[in-house]
Amino acid sequence: MADRVRFGPAGNPLDFKGPTVEAPIYIREEGLDAYEYQAVRGVRIKEEVARELGKNAKENDVYVSLHGPYYINLSSDKKETFKKSKERLLDSMRAAMWMGARKVVFHPGYYGEKTPEEALKMCIEAIREVVEMAKAEGIKGVLLAPETTGKLSQLGSLDEILTMCEQVELVCPTIDWAHVHAREQGLIKGRKEYEKILDEIEKRLGSDVLKDLHCHFTKVEFTDKGEKTHRLLSEKEFGPPFEPFAELIVELGLKPVIISESPTLDRDAINMKKIYERISKKGKKKPTRKKRKR
Numbered sequence: 001m002a003d004r005v006r007f008g009p010a011g012n013p014l015d016f017k018g019p020t021v022e023a024p025i026y027i028r029e030e031g032l033d034a035y036e037y038q039a040v041r042g043v044r045i046k047e048e049v050a051r052e053l054g055k056n057a058k059e060n061d062v063y064v065s066l067h068g069p070y071y072i073n074l075s076s077d078k079k080e081t082f083k084k085s086k087e088r089l090l091d092s093m094r095a096a097m098w099m100g101a102r103k104v105v106f107h108p109g110y111y112g113e114k115t116p117e118e119a120l121k122m123c124i125e126a127i128r129e130v131v132e133m134a135k136a137e138g139i140k141g142v143l144l145a146p147e148t149t150g151k152l153s154q155l156g157s158l159d160e161i162l163t164m165c166e167q168v169e170l171v172c173p174t175i176d177w178a179h180v181h182a183r184e185q186g187l188i189k190g191r192k193e194y195e196k197i198l199d200e201i202e203k204r205l206g207s208d209v210l211k212d213l214h215c216h217f218t219k220v221e222f223t224d225k226g227e228k229t230h231r232l233l234s235e236k237e238f239g240p241p242f243e244p245f246a247e248l249i250v251e252l253g254l255k256p257v258i259i260s261e262s263p264t265l266d267r268d269a270i271n272m273k274k275i276y277e278r279i280s281k282k283g284k285k286k287p288t289r290k291k292r293k294r
């Protein structure tokens, strides 16, 4: 489990020009402590490079996750795509193990011509198969973390993601709050909506999973089809709002890893961290609150 609330960018920081293996060093220097390596256009990293990246992350106390390829589609009708999707997910798990990344984030697939039930069933079978393949190969210490997706054509509602986690071992959720917000046409107005979702996760997957949540966060613009554009944290006219989530993190003692997918990546990760720290300090002054270990 993550030892504290951690913040970091999805991919390399905005102004970072060095080789990717050095990204964790830069992230640490900025005061951040998480990094989501992007294998979104394919898992091409070599073992040696992945291990070096992992070493730099470990030495700098930066938590690493890996985002798998976008073209994974575990509910595809095309045999070849379906087969390749499973291979790509397995490749992601292998690379994650090399770099010491604990979770492989991925978008499960598309409904296509299928009903949501059929697509979900097919996807769950595929995930099960990949978990078996990973075990057979000796891949250890890596969890699969399917993500709540932002478009209505994509498999990945909150309910579907939680069902995947319930039904397959070594699977835990990635909650992309902007995606939930966009998919549900501006659902998250404030504390109440966050509370409801967090409750649902705890009820279905238990409090350990809730405390150890992997999250993506950005403000988002959407249409009736779902996600359109990521927006800056400072753009008040767009949701979801970050403050009520930060308040609940403090109150419930959660230790999520929060990956910023804002257009300014690490800069907004720093802004989120500042908001969280401000709320956390305020929270601790209340006499009824137990002291938390640091």
Ligand SMILES: [Zn+2]
Pocket: 067, 105, 106, 107, 147
């Ligand atoms: Zn994603």
